[in-house]
Amino acid sequence: MLTLRIRLDKVTDENGPLRVVPGSHVSSTSEGLGIGEAVTIYASVGDVLAMRPLISHCSGASAPNTTCHRRILHLEFAAERKLANEFEWHDFIQASWHG
Numbered sequence: 001m002l003t004l005r006i007r008l009d010k011v012t013d014e015n016g017p018l019r020v021v022p023g024s025h026v027s028s029t030s031e032g033l034g035i036g037e038a039v040t041i042y043a044s045v046g047d048v049l050a051m052r053p054l055i056s057h058c059s060g061a062s063a064p065n066t067t068c069h070r071r072i073l074h075l076e077f078a079a080e081r082k083l084a085n086e087f088e089w090h091d092f093i094q095a096s097w098h099g
Contacts (some may be wrong), residue, residue, distance in 0.1 A: 001079045003053050008071040011043040015068040016060040018049070025055035032056065 013018045014075050018041040023032030032055075041049060051057070053076065060069065 001053055001078065004077070005049040005051070005053050005076045006047075006073040006075070007043040007045055007047045008073060009069045011041070011070060013040075013060075013068040014066050016062045017042055017070075018057055018059050020051070025052040029088045030054075040056055056067040062095070 005018075009015065019038045019039050020030040020041060021035060024030050025032070035056075043049065059070070062068070078089075081089070081094075083089065
């Protein structure tokens, strides 16, 4: 599974950037490098972040009284309709690729 997050707004400390734990994407039980090694992801408008949804991640709170948005277009892709642990897609659109 792959997630693409397309940034619609600049991401700074003011609007609560995404933080990820490197190596935690390996499996659902992996702690990766640990919370102490979490990396802050800053972005400009139009930047695209490709990530595996299993990676441990969170977004911080926006600064009080900020007027900065933190909007993204979030897309998820998977090769199979069936997801693990009986999860289901809200909508699954079968893509057909022609080479």
